[in-house]
Amino acid sequence: MSNSFVLKNVGLADGTITDIMVEGEKITAVQPGLSGGETIDCSGLVALPGFVDLHTHLREPGFEQSETVLTGTQSAAMGGFTAVHAMANTSPVADTAGVVEQVAALGREAGYADVYPIGAVTVGLEGKQLAELGAMANSKAKVRVFSDDGKCVHDPVLMRRALEYVKAFGGVIAQHAQDPRLTEGAQMHEGAVSAELGLTGWPSVAEEAIIARDVLLAEHVGSRIHICHLSTAGSVEIVRWAKARGIQVTAEVTPHHLLLTDELVRSYDAVYKVNPPLRTAEDVQALRAALVDGTIDIIATDHAPHPIESKDCEWSAAAFGMLGLETAASIAQEVLINSGNSSWSRMAEVLSINPAKIAGDAEQGQEIKVGAIANLALIDPTVKRKVVADSASKSKNSPYVGLELPGFIQHTIYRGYFTVRNGQIAEKGRN
Amino acid sequence: MSKYLLSAGDLSRAQAVELLDIAEGMADVNDREIKKLPTLRGKTVVNLFFEDSTRTRISFELAAKRLSADVINFSAKGSSVSKGESLKDTAQTLEAMGADAVVIRHQASGAANVLAHSGWINGAIVNAGDGTHEHPTQALLDAFTMRKRIHGKNSLDGLKVAIVGDVLHSRVARSNLLLLNTLGAEVHFVAPPTLLPANPASWRAKLHYSLDETLLVEKPDVVMMLRVQAERMNASFFPTEREYSRIWGFNADRLKTLKPGAFLMHPGPMNRGLEIDAVSADSPQSTVLEQVANGVSVRMAVLYSLLSGERSTDV
Numbered sequence: 001m002s003n004s005f006v007l008k009n010v011g012l013a014d015g016t017i018t019d020i021m022v023e024g025e026k027i028t029a030v031q032p033g034l035s036g037g038e039t040i041d042c043s044g045l046v047a048l049p050g051f052v053d054l055h056t057h058l059r060e061p062g063f064e065q066s067e068t069v070l071t072g073t074q075s076a077a078m079g080g081f082t083a084v085h086a087m088a089n090t091s092p093v094a095d096t097a098g099v100v101e102q103v104a105a106l107g108r109e110a111g112y113a114d115v116y117p118i119g120a121v122t123v124g125l126e127g128k129q130l131a132e133l134g135a136m137a138n139s140k141a142k143v144r145v146f147s148d149d150g151k152c153v154h155d156p157v158l159m160r161r162a163l164e165y166v167k168a169f170g171g172v173i174a175q176h177a178q179d180p181r182l183t184e185g186a187q188m189h190e191g192a193v194s195a196e197l198g199l200t201g202w203p204s205v206a207e208e209a210i211i212a213r214d215v216l217l218a219e220h221v222g223s224r225i226h227i228c229h230l231s232t233a234g235s236v237e238i239v240r241w242a243k244a245r246g247i248q249v250t251a252e253v254t255p256h257h258l259l260l261t262d263e264l265v266r267s268y269d270a271v272y273k274v275n276p277p278l279r280t281a282e283d284v285q286a287l288r289a290a291l292v293d294g295t296i297d298i299i300a301t302d303h304a305p306h307p308i309e310s311k312d313c314e315w316s317a318a319a320f321g322m323l324g325l326e327t328a329a330s331i332a333q334e335v336l337i338n339s340g341n342s343s344w345s346r347m348a349e350v351l352s353i354n355p356a357k358i359a360g361d362a363e364q365g366q367e368i369k370v371g372a373i374a375n376l377a378l379i380d381p382t383v384k385r386k387v388v389a390d391s392a393s394k395s396k397n398s399p400y401v402g403l404e405l406p407g408f409i410q411h412t413i414y415r416g417y418f419t420v421r422n423g424q425i426a427e428k429g430r431n
Numbered sequence: 432m433s434k435y436l437l438s439a440g441d442l443s444r445a446q447a448v449e450l451l452d453i454a455e456g457m458a459d460v461n462d463r464e465i466k467k468l469p470t471l472r473g474k475t476v477v478n479l480f481f482e483d484s485t486r487t488r489i490s491f492e493l494a495a496k497r498l499s500a501d502v503i504n505f506s507a508k509g510s511s512v513s514k515g516e517s518l519k520d521t522a523q524t525l526e527a528m529g530a531d532a533v534v535i536r537h538q539a540s541g542a543a544n545v546l547a548h549s550g551w552i553n554g555a556i557v558n559a560g561d562g563t564h565e566h567p568t569q570a571l572l573d574a575f576t577m578r579k580r581i582h583g584k585n586s587l588d589g590l591k592v593a594i595v596g597d598v599l600h601s602r603v604a605r606s607n608l609l610l611l612n613t614l615g616a617e618v619h620f621v622a623p624p625t626l627l628p629a630n631p632a633s634w635r636a637k638l639h640y641s642l643d644e645t646l647l648v649e650k651p652d653v654v655m656m657l658r659v660q661a662e663r664m665n666a667s668f669f670p671t672e673r674e675y676s677r678i679w680g681f682n683a684d685r686l687k688t689l690k691p692g693a694f695l696m697h698p699g700p701m702n703r704g705l706e707i708d709a710v711s712a713d714s715p716q717s718t719v720l721e722q723v724a725n726g727v728s729v730r731m732a733v734l735y736s737l738l739s740g741e742r743s744t745d746v
Contacts, residue, residue, distance in 0.1 A: 190630070192632040192633045195633070196605070201628075201629060268541030268548075309519075312517075312519055314537065314545050315541045316539040317517075317518075
């Protein structure tokens with residue numbers, strides 16, 4: 001237990017100013033006037049429980065030119081995250097115990113965040129046959145979240161069985177809601193802008209119809225369901241209705257769907273190409289309101305790195321997806337705090353407490369108190385920063401480059417270890 | 432219009448009218464025995480065609496040659512991805528070879544915009560059709576054809592134009608909408624609901640489902656038929672070709688309902704018997720061949736405006 005330090009004059013989510021003592025990987029005291037070991041002045045900083053991303057594409061194995069578990073978790077640390085859930089659409093697909101254990105092992109080796117692999121629902125994400133969900137759950141990776149993200153589990157019978165089956169080990173299905181037939185060749189949100197630009201539309205109903213079906217399926221079989229990257233005002237209404245009815249549904253929104261709209265596509269700059277697509281200003285408003293009122297439970301990044309050549313081309317040839325880990329907290333701050341609409345406590349819920357709860361990550365999303373694991377994000381909320389293309393990620397497809405966003409992650413503490421200190425990534429991971 | 436013609440919406444009314452006026456002059460050249468001007472001698476124009484289009488390519492080629500430019504045809508059929516060379520590499524290759532203008536036809540909407548704003552290429556860029564987005568020289572040649580037919584007017588103020596068919600997927604319709612609006616014409620789109628955009632909120636056009644009703648009530652001065660692409664036939668946009676032809680096709684009976692002086696346009700190539708029948712296509716009201724001839728004049732005007740030295744910054 002060599003490392004022990006005191007964070008002085010930290011602001012907590014409720015506004016109190018206090019000191020936090022960390023010894024080993026635990027918080028051992030939270031009260032003013034602490035001393036002992038190294039002392040770090042945190043005046044003006046807000047401490048939240050380390051962020052938990054329920055939707056990260058780490059790209060390894062298979063697409064290491066875009067990201068690796070190491071660079072992805074470094075990027076996560078720079079964004080204040082202490083845990084990420086790695087999506088299954090790697091190559092090979094994370095549809096067996098072997099692959100999920102490999103990803104988890106790479107995460108431990110890197111030492112910048114807890115890496116929880118998400119298992120594929122169906123073999124090869126092909127939507128034909130259930131993957132060995134039990135084997136992944138019982139593996140050393142202890143998978144609890146399953147998703148075919150990137151593709152929708154479209155077959156209603158398969159979806160029903162998956163929802164039922166994961167109850168055996170307390171799992172949850174995270175659905176990428178997209179009717180495949182309604183979105184064949186889709187390039188952007190179907191609306192006034194797509195009509196002008198001549199790009200094939202991705203209609204809102206393709207998402208809403210699947211969500212409606214799946215909350216009803218979840219109700220019918222008494223299962224939990226999680227909706228990935230909800231993007232439309234209509235989806236918000238359906239989830240609100242389902243929750244009022246008592247259906248066990250949780251929903252996530254991405255930072256980009258909280259900030260950006262389909263108007264940006266007019267540039268034909270493929271950095272704005274993402275799935276589900278950027279929607280309208282009305283959708284953005286509905287998503288923001290739903291995040292504040294609790295209809296939407298969490299922010300998840302859908303961090304999707306791509307190499308330069310996948311974006312530096314004509315729109316229809318470009319890949320879907322954008323970076324998100326290092327800008328998520330700033331956008332959350334913009335939407336919840338700077339807007340005056342919500343609170344730091346809500347920000348802690350949507351970025352840490354709720355995602356940990358949905359995924360069953362016992363050692364993440366803990367309240368900042370004595371005995372908790374020392375997973376902390378310390379934010380300087382007063383800083384305004386202009387986003388630059390260089391980041392800890394291996395890729396550069398950030399749609400925010402050049403934008404000024406509020407807030408700066410001063411320190412990230414992962415299990416008592418500074419993965420980020422004064423905005424600088426640690427040279428080595430925790431091990 | 433700087434050194435790009437990417438969208439018919441890039442042109443102000445004055446710029447559009449001036450281009451059409453220049454095209455008049457070019458048309459005179461095309462009537463001469465020696466159909467050639469020395470204007471663009473020493474300039475290189477590249478026709479970069481990622482999609483088959485013999486007509487448009489030949490039209491641009493002829494336009495450039497009549498202005499004495501050197502013309503290179505670069506046919507990169509199929510998608511750039513499947514071909515293994517990216518749009519970027521192709522563009523930079525042409526740049527390295529010293530192309531003064533690139534005329535690009537591409538199956539991806541926005542390809543010409545990407546080429547223009549990527550920094551890959553310094554020359555002039557003409558959009559010769561990008562996916563289902565725009566085809567600005569087609570709109571210019573259509574406007575030119577209308578202007579000639581209605582004699583002597585500078586603009587198209589008050590002209591009623593009905594554009595009929597697959598509006599949703601038509602770059603001809605989009606470019607015509609923008610240019611006709613600029614020139615003061617009134618645009619009516621006529622199509623089955625499946626072939627209109629789901630949200631045309633920002634379109635300055637009236638939408639109709641019935642061709643007969645539109646002909647009867649609106650009495651258009653111009654009816655422009657759009658080509659039905661083969662790939663729409665089996666994708667449930669309409670039940671059968673026969674039904675489409677009966678309800679939205681132009682035929683001898685409908686030709687009789689046109690008011691005197693009204694005329695019938697088609698960007699070609701025509702599906703005779705589908706969106707237009709032989710009687711209409713070959714009637715005196717049909718402008719199909721005039722459009723082809725005018726296409727060369729208009730493209731000469733565009734290349735001249737973009738490339739001739741004294742006009743390099745504005746039209």
